[in-house]
Amino acid sequence: MSTNEIAGPANVIGSKKRLPPEVSILGVLIGIAIVFEILGWIFVGDSFLANKQRLSIIILQVSVIGIIAVGVTQVIITAGVDLSSGSVVGLAAMVAASLAQTSANPRAVYPALTDMSPIWAILAGLGVGLLAGIVNGSLVARTKIPPFIATLGMMVSARGLAKWYTLGQPVALLDDSFTWFGKSFNILGFPLPLPVIIFLLVAVICHIALTYTRYGKFTYAIGANPQAARVSGINIGGHLIKVYAIAGLLSGLAGVMTAARAASGQPGMGVAYELDAIAAAVIGGTSLSGGVGRITGTVIGTIILGVLTSGFTFLKVGAYYQEIIKGIIIVAAVIIDQHRQNKRKKA
Amino acid sequence: MQSTGTMEAAPAGGAAVDGGYLLEVENVRKEFPGVVALDNVQLRLKRGSVHALMGENGAGKSTLMKIVAGIYTPDSGSFKLRGEDIKLRGPLDALEHGIAMIHQELNLMAPMTVAENIWIRREPLTRLGFVDHGEMRRKTSDLFKRLNIDIDPEVQVGTLTVASRQMVEIAKAVSYESDVLIMDEPTSALTEREVDHLFTIIRALRAQGKGIIYITHKMNELFEIADEFSVFRDGKYIATKASTEVTRDDIIRMMVGREITQMFPKEEVPIGDVVLSVKGLTLKGVFSDVSFDVRSGEILGIAGLVGSGRSNIAETIFGVTPSDAGTIELFGKTVRVDSPATAMKHGMAFLTEDRKETGCFLLLDIQENTQMAVLQSDYVKNGFVQQKQLGKDSVEISAALRVKTPDMAEPIINLSGGNQQKVLIARWLLTKPKILILDEPTRGIDVGAKAEIHRLISKLAGQGVAVVMISSEMPECLGMSDRIMVVHEGRVTGFLDRAEASQVKIMELASH
Numbered sequence: 001m002s003t004n005e006i007a008g009p010a011n012v013i014g015s016k017k018r019l020p021p022e023v024s025i026l027g028v029l030i031g032i033a034i035v036f037e038i039l040g041w042i043f044v045g046d047s048f049l050a051n052k053q054r055l056s057i058i059i060l061q062v063s064v065i066g067i068i069a070v071g072v073t074q075v076i077i078t079a080g081v082d083l084s085s086g087s088v089v090g091l092a093a094m095v096a097a098s099l100a101q102t103s104a105n106p107r108a109v110y111p112a113l114t115d116m117s118p119i120w121a122i123l124a125g126l127g128v129g130l131l132a133g134i135v136n137g138s139l140v141a142r143t144k145i146p147p148f149i150a151t152l153g154m155m156v157s158a159r160g161l162a163k164w165y166t167l168g169q170p171v172a173l174l175d176d177s178f179t180w181f182g183k184s185f186n187i188l189g190f191p192l193p194l195p196v197i198i199f200l201l202v203a204v205i206c207h208i209a210l211t212y213t214r215y216g217k218f219t220y221a222i223g224a225n226p227q228a229a230r231v232s233g234i235n236i237g238g239h240l241i242k243v244y245a246i247a248g249l250l251s252g253l254a255g256v257m258t259a260a261r262a263a264s265g266q267p268g269m270g271v272a273y274e275l276d277a278i279a280a281a282v283i284g285g286t287s288l289s290g291g292v293g294r295i296t297g298t299v300i301g302t303i304i305l306g307v308l309t310s311g312f313t314f315l316k317v318g319a320y321y322q323e324i325i326k327g328i329i330i331v332a333a334v335i336i337d338q339h340r341q342n343k344r345k346k347a
Numbered sequence: 348m349q350s351t352g353t354m355e356a357a358p359a360g361g362a363a364v365d366g367g368y369l370l371e372v373e374n375v376r377k378e379f380p381g382v383v384a385l386d387n388v389q390l391r392l393k394r395g396s397v398h399a400l401m402g403e404n405g406a407g408k409s410t411l412m413k414i415v416a417g418i419y420t421p422d423s424g425s426f427k428l429r430g431e432d433i434k435l436r437g438p439l440d441a442l443e444h445g446i447a448m449i450h451q452e453l454n455l456m457a458p459m460t461v462a463e464n465i466w467i468r469r470e471p472l473t474r475l476g477f478v479d480h481g482e483m484r485r486k487t488s489d490l491f492k493r494l495n496i497d498i499d500p501e502v503q504v505g506t507l508t509v510a511s512r513q514m515v516e517i518a519k520a521v522s523y524e525s526d527v528l529i530m531d532e533p534t535s536a537l538t539e540r541e542v543d544h545l546f547t548i549i550r551a552l553r554a555q556g557k558g559i560i561y562i563t564h565k566m567n568e569l570f571e572i573a574d575e576f577s578v579f580r581d582g583k584y585i586a587t588k589a590s591t592e593v594t595r596d597d598i599i600r601m602m603v604g605r606e607i608t609q610m611f612p613k614e615e616v617p618i619g620d621v622v623l624s625v626k627g628l629t630l631k632g633v634f635s636d637v638s639f640d641v642r643s644g645e646i647l648g649i650a651g652l653v654g655s656g657r658s659n660i661a662e663t664i665f666g667v668t669p670s671d672a673g674t675i676e677l678f679g680k681t682v683r684v685d686s687p688a689t690a691m692k693h694g695m696a697f698l699t700e701d702r703k704e705t706g707c708f709l710l711l712d713i714q715e716n717t718q719m720a721v722l723q724s725d726y727v728k729n730g731f732v733q734q735k736q737l738g739k740d741s742v743e744i745s746a747a748l749r750v751k752t753p754d755m756a757e758p759i760i761n762l763s764g765g766n767q768q769k770v771l772i773a774r775w776l777l778t779k780p781k782i783l784i785l786d787e788p789t790r791g792i793d794v795g796a797k798a799e800i801h802r803l804i805s806k807l808a809g810q811g812v813a814v815v816m817i818s819s820e821m822p823e824c825l826g827m828s829d830r831i832m833v834v835h836e837g838r839v840t841g842f843l844d845r846a847e848a849s850q851v852k853i854m855e856l857a858s859h
Contacts, residue, residue: 213730224708232719233688291710
């Protein structure tokens with residue numbers, strides 16, 4: 001602490017650490033897991049958690065949603081939303097798969113472009129996502145239409161493109177070098193699928209970007225108060241394009257991984273993924289009114305969704321009941337979120 | 348405090364002689380965090396009279412009016428309506444008691460028709476419970492006939508002019524059979540002919556025995572329409588008089604006539620070269636042909652009434668709303684300032700008028716709020732914020748400004764207005780500005796913090812910063828400025844040197 005000549009006696013301004021908001025969400029996750037553990041012993045006679053296979057599947061199931069959620073979290077922090085992620089997953093999966101076919105397939109989409117290095121398929125998938133994101137961002141930034149509408153348009157059109165691309169036909173017989181990206185590896189005796197590793201990598205990078213870089217500061221500022229952000233010299237339009245582009249790029253990545261895991265591209269891939277991703281972000285404490293949210297929260301939110309699905313299956317709860325309960329939990333999370341915000345405002 | 352004898356001694360010209368007061372508000376006090384907005388204020392409104400509220404910006408007129416309209420609850424004081432003590436529970440309650448406010452910012456629903464707007468919540472119904480549109484139209488026509496208003500009840504409000512919308516608002520207020528009508532600067536957006544029409548309606552209402560509270564900054568209107576007026580200053584009641592017994596100069600003196608009691612620590616500093624030169628700056632429909640120079644070390648005050656275009660000029664210089672015509676020269680070079688980012692690149696900083704709307708990021712903490720304007724400077728390397736250095740400097744500057752907080756991670760929303768303002772000033776000081784534009788730097792903050800901010804402004808000028816300071820507070824403007832530029836209705840009406848400037852001279856230039 002130092003003084004300045006205007007100061008007189010300087011105040012002692014510390015920076016005491018307070019608990020990050022994710023702690024409460026982590027508590028919810030642990031609580032849910034314990035409930036399943038107890039119910040498991042009562043109804044199934046087995047442990048829910050002490051099962052490496054199950055834990056690995058939980059994360060694998062949510063890693064695709066998780067990657068999308070990391071992108072959409074950033075969009076929501078700017079007080080926007082991205083409804084197009086699921087459709088972009090489908091489109092990117094189709095495009096990537098069409099460039100990853102083997103020559104063994106007599107009806108390949110591009111017979112001249114078979115048996116290629118997987119890098120082209122991956123780049124094409126990412127490029128499709130990036131492009132969709134840039135279009136979303138430009139619409140929001142330049143025409144000032146609500147993000148809901150801009151991305152709704154992309155959601156419908158991208159799905160249409162995915163179907164039109166092969167006139168509704170799936171793209172099959174993909175090269176092993178491409179499907180390798182959906183495989184698992186044993187790390188310290190724990191079966192870790194590559195999609196999970198990619199998900200965690202993406203989460204760490206985006207967490208660092210949001211927390212420590214100018215990109216992150218601008219993202220929060222725009223969501224917290226766009227007018228003040230503008231007066232602080234921030235180019236809002238340009239920055240929004242970046243945020244939507246990153247969300248699109250991550251949807252593209254999710255599409256590539258979906259195709260690699262399924263060893264095919266299908267135009268119906270990724271339907272309603274955007275809703276799970278938004279739900280994960282919101283459960284993780286991201287506020288739909290902008291300015292608030294962290295990647296760590298979103299990762300936990302994603303895992304909560306995975307644990308719920310896996311736990312219900314483990315307890316042999318019917319699929320219909322699963323959806324009903326999942327819906328209730330999402331709404332409850334938003335109610336709690338608003339309550340939390342109101343309390344913060346009154347404080 | 349003046350005795351109320353003045354009032355009783357002078358029966359107001361034109362008022363219906365009734366003796367009884369429609370509304371009596373006595374010893375009303377209202378505090379907001381850090382400020383006393385009203386300090387034992389009174390207001391007595393006669394039946395069948397137009398009562399004007401006069402005072403500088405921030406004198407407490409609007410607060411008093413909002414108390415009468417039930418929007419604010421007074422901390423203490425008595426409130427009598429038609430001789431009975433009442434306590435208003437909200438604006439709706441006030442309306443039901445016959446007190447209606449015609450808002451400056453009109454509260455009509457643009458896509459709905461005139462009749463629907465007037466009878467909303469009170470629509471006449473048919474026996475089956477459907478809205479009776481015929482009856483509604485008839486009632487609206489009757490109402491309009493009573494008030495001499497010529498507007499089609501079936502037309503969409505959104506298609507009407509501002510003046511017509513105001514008529515609809517007035518008719519709506521009258522439709523509640525209100526006895527007390529509050530009008531807050533009703534003529535600010537009207538042409539002369541529309542003003543005449545409005546005055547005809549006001550006179551008709553007065554003849555029907557209504558009491559009208561009328562807020563205005565325009566002297567000539569006061570003499571034309573008001574029977575009585577009350578003057579307020581710094582949240583205190585000064586006097587009530589009949590408009591026939593005073594002159595324009597008397598009123599100005601009552602409004603500003605006070606000693607400058609606060610000491611302004613303005614230091615004499617050497618004044619350097621012109622750093623900001625504005626020539627013929629114009630923003631269509633807002634202000635035109637604004638020209639002035641500011642030198643390093645100089646404090647240029649900008650005075651003028653709210654709505655005169657003062658803030659718009661500052662916003663245009665900073666690139667928030669780029670100009671339509673005219674040039675801005677910075678350090679001798681003409682610069683097209685098309686965004687705040689450009690302005691900042693050239694060493695400008697801008698403390699905006701509205702802390703909540705354009706200043707604070709209320710959801711974020713003090714640290715983040717302080718750092719927001721330096722994210723495109725040397726504090727960021729390869730995209731990564733140099734948090735260690737920046738954190739250290741932020742803490743240092745916050746301590747220097749005496750931001751009262753235990754913790755830089757405290758959400759800024761939890762700070763008082765004065766402390767929020769200090770955080771925002773800290774934000775701009777971190778950018779090491781050479782030209783500092785301040786829009787109402789001490790609005791709504793307590794005396795202690797005010798003095799600290801004044802000292803700081805003075806000190807910055809001493810370091811060679813050119814300061815442009817917009818202020819509604821006369822003593823602040825007079826006490827701090829080397830020169831004062833007065834703006835009226837989007838035009839510069841004069842410059843006053845420190846030696847010749849006085850409150851009366853400013854008021855004369857600021858209102859015609």
